[in-house]
Amino acid sequence: MKITQYRNKLIGKLISAFMVAFIFIGCEYETIEFDLPDENEPVSFAADILPIFNNGNNCTACHTAGSTSPDLTTDRAYNSIVPALINTDEPEMSRIYEFPHPSSTTHGFKKYTQAQAALVLNWIKQGAENN
Ligand code: HEC
Incomplete structure (x- = not known):
């Protein structure tokens, strides 16, 4: 050859x-x-969303009463988020979703993982209930 x-x-x-x-x-x-979590899988605020904020002080290291708003501690998180940081007409534009989104350029402190962001979005799409 x-x-x-x-x-x-x-x-x-x-x-x-x-x-x-x-x-x-x-x-x-x-x-x-x-x-990534299925869009039709029911999301619970207490069981799925609160742990994102509180486990290991993921968000509550900074977001507590008297510190940086929103207050994301267990007892106050819901009232801090709904309705102020929710956009039911355009869920993707909700501040609680887009501000700490993995591809956001504004919140350098801490971001959601892709899976956490998907959960938050699904929760908003399902009505942002205190469930
Ligand atoms: C190291 C501190 C720190 C951590 C941890 C942190 N944040 Fe923040 N966050 C801030 C600061 C400071 C601001 C306000 C400054 C700004 O606008 O960038 C802010 C702003 C925000 C806002 C916008 C609030 C508004 O009214 O516009 C949201 C929503 C938010 N954070 C969500 C989260 C979430 C969810 C987590 C956890 C995944 C988190 N943050 C973790 C420091 C932090």
Whole structure:
């Protein structure tokens, strides 16, 4: 086999390897998307949303009474958020959703994970109830 033929074969193999790698990366990405909470899955404010704010003082490290508003501590979080930080007409525009969103550029202190942001959005879409 000539050296150029050999080289072309090698390049072909490399291209195939890259294509296979990209297919796998593609699948992994879809899996992450798939793991986000389902929009129709009922969201509970007490069981699903409050822990995002309070567990490990995730948000309440700063957002407490007399400190930075909104007050996100267990007893006061709901009244701090609803209705002030909710936009029922355009849930994606709700401040409690978009301000700490992973892709937000405004709230550098702490952001939601993708899954937490999805939960908050679903909760708003389902009526932002104190459930
Ligand atoms: C290290 C401190 C800190 C942490 C932790 C933090 N925040 Fe904040 N947050 C602030 C500060 C300071 C402001 C106000 C300054 C500003 O507008 O950027 C603010 C503003 C906000 C606002 C806008 C309030 C309004 O009335 O416009 C929201 C909503 C918010 N934070 C939600 C959260 C959530 C949800 C978490 C937890 C995922 C969180 N924050 C964690 C410091 C923090």
